[in-house]
Amino acid sequence: MKIAVIIARFQTPYLHEGHKQLIDTVSKEHAKLIILLGVSPIMGSRKNPYDYHTREKMIKKDYPEVIVLPVSDHPSDKVWSDSLDSLLKSVFPGGSFTLFGSRDSFIPYYTGHFTTVELPAHGDYNATELRKQYAELVFDSKDFRAGILYAYYNQYTKVYPTVDVAMFRNNKTELLLGKKANSPKWRFIGGFADPEDESYEAAALRELGEECGEVEVGEMTYETSHRVNDWRYRNEADKIITLLFSCDHISGQPTASDDIVDVAWFKLNELQNMIDQELVNHEHIKMLKLIIGKYLNK
Numbered sequence: 001m002k003i004a005v006i007i008a009r010f011q012t013p014y015l016h017e018g019h020k021q022l023i024d025t026v027s028k029e030h031a032k033l034i035i036l037l038g039v040s041p042i043m044g045s046r047k048n049p050y051d052y053h054t055r056e057k058m059i060k061k062d063y064p065e066v067i068v069l070p071v072s073d074h075p076s077d078k079v080w081s082d083s084l085d086s087l088l089k090s091v092f093p094g095g096s097f098t099l100f101g102s103r104d105s106f107i108p109y110y111t112g113h114f115t116t117v118e119l120p121a122h123g124d125y126n127a128t129e130l131r132k133q134y135a136e137l138v139f140d141s142k143d144f145r146a147g148i149l150y151a152y153y154n155q156y157t158k159v160y161p162t163v164d165v166a167m168f169r170n171n172k173t174e175l176l177l178g179k180k181a182n183s184p185k186w187r188f189i190g191g192f193a194d195p196e197d198e199s200y201e202a203a204a205l206r207e208l209g210e211e212c213g214e215v216e217v218g219e220m221t222y223e224t225s226h227r228v229n230d231w232r233y234r235n236e237a238d239k240i241i242t243l244l245f246s247c248d249h250i251s252g253q254p255t256a257s258d259d260i261v262d263v264a265w266f267k268l269n270e271l272q273n274m275i276d277q278e279l280v281n282h283e284h285i286k287m288l289k290l291i292i293g294k295y296l297n298k
Helices: 017-028 052-062 077-091 127-135 142-153 200-212 268-276 282-295
Strands: 002-008 032-039 067-072 096-101 115-118 159-169 174-180 189-192 221-228 239-251 260-267
Touching: 002 017, 002 077, 017 032, 032 052, 032 077, 052 067, 067 077, 159 200, 159 282, 174 189, 174 200, 174 268, 189 200, 200 239, 200 260, 221 282, 239 282, 260 268, 268 282
Parallel strands: 002 032, 002 096, 032 067, 096 115, 159 239
Antiparallel strands: 159 174, 159 189, 174 260, 221 239
C-alpha cells in the first residue's frame, strides 16, 4: 500500500490555502495519508502556541479521513528519525511510505530509511507572521475566552528569576539601598532577569546600571537565593525566586533612575535598627539579615 506522510507543525490558527494545497496534492496520488505533527518539549510558546490536540482537531475538521499522529522533537536527528520510522511501521506494518515536506521542512534532518520528497511552496504563507497577526486580535466570543483559559491552564507553572545587588563601599562597612515610587521602604537594587542576559551575574550588573546610573564595581559574588513573597504573585501559582549578589563599589556616583526614585548609603551597623523600625521592604529583610550576619564586624 502506497502511504503518503506529511511531516509538519501546522502552528497556525487555521489551515491556510498553502496547507490545503499541500494536503490535496499529496492525497490525490496515494491511498492513505498520514500527517505527523511535530510536538515541542516546551508547553506553550510563541513559536509553538498550539498543542497537539488543538492542531489535530483543526486538521480533522477539514480532512476527517486523514490519520494524524504526534511525533516528539528530539535533540538527536538520528534518534528522532529512528523513532519516526518505528512509529510508521507500527501503524501500518509492511506499508510503503513516502515522506513529504515543503519550505523549511524536516528533510535536511531526516536520516531514516524512507524516501523523502520536497514539494514547492504553495503561495507566500508565513506561519510566524500569521501568528503575530492573530496575537494582536481580541474576539468577543465565549470560544475565544475559553481558549485563553485553556492556554493558561495547560502551561507549566513558572518561576520568574530576579536578581538583587548588595553594593558595598568603604571596606564593606556601608551598603547602598534604594526606594521605589510605590513603596516608602528601602530595598536592594535589582529586578527581573532578561532572556538576553548571558548570566545572572550579567543581569545583576545590568540592573545596577539601569537603576543607579554609571557606576564601576568589582566582581559580582553570589550570596544566596530564596523564594520571594512578592505581592503581585502572592495569590498566583507562578512565583519569583531571587538571587542575591554582592559587589564592591569602585567609582561613579549612584543616581536613582528607572523605577528607583531614591538611593542612599547606609552603615552596616545601622541596618538591624532599620529593620526593627520597619524601614526595610519586608521581602528583602531575610537577605539583608544574611548580609549583616556575614559582613558586620568581619
